[in-house]
Amino acid sequence: MKKKVLSVSLSGVLAFGALTTVAPSALAVGNGPNYNGNESIQTSILHTHEELVDFLKTQDAKQEALELEVIGESVKGRDIYLAKYISNPENPTILFLTQQHGNEQLATEGALEFIKHLGANKVKGVLENVNILVVPMLNPDGAMGDVNFSLENYIADGDRHLTRYNANEVDLNREHAKPIHEMQPEQRAFYENVLEKYEIDYLIDLHHQGTRSAIDGELVSGSMLYPLNEEVDPTVVENSKKLGSVVYHAIEAKGWGKIGKYRGGTGNNIGRNGIASRYGIATLLFEMRGMSDHEYESYVLGQKSNGYLIQQSVLALESSVKAIADGSINDADISFWDDLPFQYWMGEEEVEEDE
Template sequence: MNLKKKVLSVSLSSLLALGAVSAVAIPVGAVGEGPGAGNGSIQTSILHTYESMVDYLKTQDGKQEAMELEVIGQTVKGRDIYLAKYISNPNNPTILFLTQQHGNEQLTTEGALEFIKHLGTNKTKSVLDNVNIMVIPMLNADGAMGDVNFSLDNYLADGDRHLTRYNANEVDLNREHAKATSDMEVEVKALHENVFEKYEIDYMIDLHHQGTTSQTEGELVSGSILHPTNSQVKPEVLEGSKKLGAVVYNAIETTGWGHIGKYNGGSGENIGRNGAAVRYDISTLLFEMRGMSDHYIESYALGQKSNGYLIRQTITTLDSAVRAIADGSIESADTSFWDTLPTQASRPGEESDE
């Protein structure tokens, strides 16, 4: 698809005040103690299917002059993997938002799609003049559709499909990033060859979901964050990652409904936030939202009554990162909070999710 001739300049400084976002209003008591599997229905029918997501992206591509839609590869089952791009100036700093490496972690995708829609509004000015934005809203489409080569009979969600962490070959895509690209699962190979190696990316937020019972200081978290932790990451890349985390942390914590902990994640280069930082010098941030869209473990899946605040949290995360990069304020972000940010602990029975 050819780059469009006319660039629509927009700003996200008042994105969260836009009327359309009111559809994801925050339910009373949602922060931390939001509904779990035991007291909220787990539904998949209310989520975008792969096909409805593609229709949504193509509709926005037709409406937005600044947006370009690119297919970067195919899944195991042959579904196209889409990248939404806003590149006004190749010399601008560039941020990539990646969702659904794990197919059962879809509310980040719902937030990313809402974010894409608002990038096409004329409410304010000029952010896209100063930052390039790239969004992969569903890397693992086969897992998201439950179109896999193994049984999902023990999964919990009601609706027309199950969603699973793994791709169709029952592989965790977020453990593939240390391999030679020729040996990677096709979804991750497409990400590396046609995104990481093709574009000069400065920042990436890798959006995931975790279980429902993680806490700090006795309070359940709405999400958790972590910078790359591999020893081979360059100091300046790590510092950029910590600054990105500071921007997101400050945006979420000031909402009054968000509560963020430090994720207890691994240091292996095979994990996306570490692999991208080591191989491509991208400053990366992991963001783990509370609760999954489907799972076979009851404490992992969160009832649909919490969907609103989790989608809103995603939008806040993307919005704050984009604005800070565009206006340069990320460069002065105070990273000292990382020294005192409590590491979340899981209540009994929960395993690592990243």
Template structure:
């Protein structure tokens, strides 16, 4: 029997325990303040690495279907955790990956809430037909601001800064076309101990973009994109488009989300592309609106937006798992990709997945 651990921090409870009881307002697309130098953007309401580990261990003790695995360590020696739900190795498997970039944390908050969700009766029977892997906070050093370079020009307060890069200043999402021996520690752990080890069919790589992206003058709540490298297998790409259709339909149907098409590159150093080519995994990039911290003011979003963005993450993960489990992903209509507009930016800021 698993030993029960009860050391969830107050900050973690604030980040995840309160939003679920408050339904997002209709028309919440783009709502919540942009950072203007006056509003407090507090990192203290987000999970720290330590409180995240406590949270995962608590859920592990409560959920029989859940198994925690340490897939490697960060540059600074922090264990990288993966939550596993594998009932049958023959089932289709989906991987959810968050915080390759340490300053993009609300998707992680949503992933943690989703892990709790998987332990409830709301998902009864679903895990019999699909395997789920969740890696929250791949870049724990960047998330904790424990890096070998200055973060003095970052904007958030509340106890720590969060940065895109790993402890040595590398962008983990630019490592995916290298030999694993040449990758930074976090990317190497992902490739050697997850992507090469498990038979994964789908992956959603969850990120955050700036705050100024829009469609037809209305701020988006996020953007999506399938692998666009010319080297991707057409069947893998088509399955990626189907995964995107599931996500788009789920978010769009809520009435408070607005998704655009992300204008991403074709480089295979990017996870969305490189992982699809090397492993034949159908991948989807999902960029949520706003970041938890940055040195560009226009990238940082006020904390009043946290609730609906966390909820958007939960909706995305839940819809994907259900569609794979019941097989509806196989027949979903992907024609929306032909008319989905690329997002544009009001201030001309550059997005960078």
């Protein structure tokens, strides 16, 4: 049953400055509310596609180092953007991808904040030593709920629903083993105008999972996994694990996040595997707790933890570029993966969590 809620301000939800003053133990991100009919699930606080485009154009006008590129269009004709920071083609390059699934938007909110931080020089000294590419919303039709199928059973309130699929009800993160010309328009644009065009060394594919995953009896704030397909070069797997090490230890050091190992498959149709095997790019799946909208209540997270989850994605992006820029990623300890527990579904009937 859908519930009606009061609107909340975007500034209140995205008050990043307040995060540093809140006691981490009191509001650990893993302990945010599930949807149970009492929390606000309000999509109107999230950037619409039009607002995202306005934000990117504003930052482009302010930031000399930033260049915007439209890499293609969605099924419904919405432009798909790539934000580029390329100072030296010889530098290592990292790509951040968000919203293959349209209902997984807090990672996109984090990516936009990260872009803003780059313009404000909050990530000092990185742009001279690392190239950064950001696709902040690959599935704008799903994010806007402008699709050719019904979303009437979806949970959230606000100005729109958000769905996993594109307008044709296709999961874009199951397209990666196809020939490029057979892919959906969004994924084809990503392959033709990003993966085929740029020399990319690292990729973080940001997603969201359900709300009840746990390790050690505690709900997680997210989970990670490297490529598992046997076609992926072992060196690529090792570099993927190093990227995960950087992200894991950055979040662990803050004290308010809790990361588990994702239970993922080996198929090349999934981005984590397919991109690594096809292009030799070190890839990391990074899943954050809770989705912005869904028809299953156990997937949707109330807004109490939004600020922490957005900050968690910012931290993942910033720690990655810093480690690549200063070369410390090359010495990252990957042994933690051997002891990192697989997450499990806690407290309810288990629901499959596809990346």
